[in-house]
Amino acid sequence: MSPVAGAALPDLATSGGLFARLRDAARPSWESYVAHPFVKGMGDGSLPEASFRHYLVQDYLFLIHFARAYALAAYKADSLADMRSAARSMSAILDLEMGLHVKYCAGWGLSEADMAATPEAQATLAYTRFVLERGMAGDLLDLHVALAPCVVGYAEIAAGLLADAATRLDGNPYRAWIEMYADPEYRTVAHAQVELLDRLSSARGGEARFADLTRTFDAASRLEAGFWEMGLTLAG
Numbered sequence: 001m002s003p004v005a006g007a008a009l010p011d012l013a014t015s016g017g018l019f020a021r022l023r024d025a026a027r028p029s030w031e032s033y034v035a036h037p038f039v040k041g042m043g044d045g046s047l048p049e050a051s052f053r054h055y056l057v058q059d060y061l062f063l064i065h066f067a068r069a070y071a072l073a074a075y076k077a078d079s080l081a082d083m084r085s086a087a088r089s090m091s092a093i094l095d096l097e098m099g100l101h102v103k104y105c106a107g108w109g110l111s112e113a114d115m116a117a118t119p120e121a122q123a124t125l126a127y128t129r130f131v132l133e134r135g136m137a138g139d140l141l142d143l144h145v146a147l148a149p150c151v152v153g154y155a156e157i158a159a160g161l162l163a164d165a166a167t168r169l170d171g172n173p174y175r176a177w178i179e180m181y182a183d184p185e186y187r188t189v190a191h192a193q194v195e196l197l198d199r200l201s202s203a204r205g206g207e208a209r210f211a212d213l214t215r216t217f218d219a220a221s222r223l224e225a226g227f228w229e230m231g232l233t234l235a236g
């Protein structure tokens, strides 16, 4: 069942946990991401359709690389439990999240083949390759910190929109987007990411690496804001 507007969903981050500390340390970049004008435009329905369309096609391409990043996480995992968790995240992207993109675009006469053939925008290239590079050059903790703004941020954004009095669901063309990321199924994925960060942090010396991890988290949050900006300005 989808959550309803006006019902605030609780914060996914455990207070004192790694995710909450990274978010606090990278607050200005995080806010530029979760409170971007693109987000507000989806909430009240005022976002131009061309911007959403441009974003969604790029997001389809983005998700292909994010699925690859989870394949990398499975490769880098040192336990079967972590391999299974990476495989679940990869299939959630390929089977659940990308399905919404394909459905939306079909409504506008855009086929999956059209989307796959669209050139990647600079913001898409920058963000996806940054995450893959953090994973390849670093370890599993570096990779999951780079992935966290993506996975957890959308759950926070959708929950924030539902709690915002300016949000209008009736007749809102972006309602399915909001409801998908506020859905308990997506929140479960996001919550698992928050818990995984804590587990990886204690196993891999996260405390001593906090400054470095913050740089990664901050950069990924700025790249998320850049992704919205690309959608808003129709940048290639």
Ligand SMILES: Cc1ncc(CN)c(N)n1
Pocket: 059, 062, 063, 097, 149, 150, 151, 154, 224, 227
């Ligand atoms: C750019 C971006 N960031 C996050 C998500 C949510 N997984 C997404 N689909 N696209």
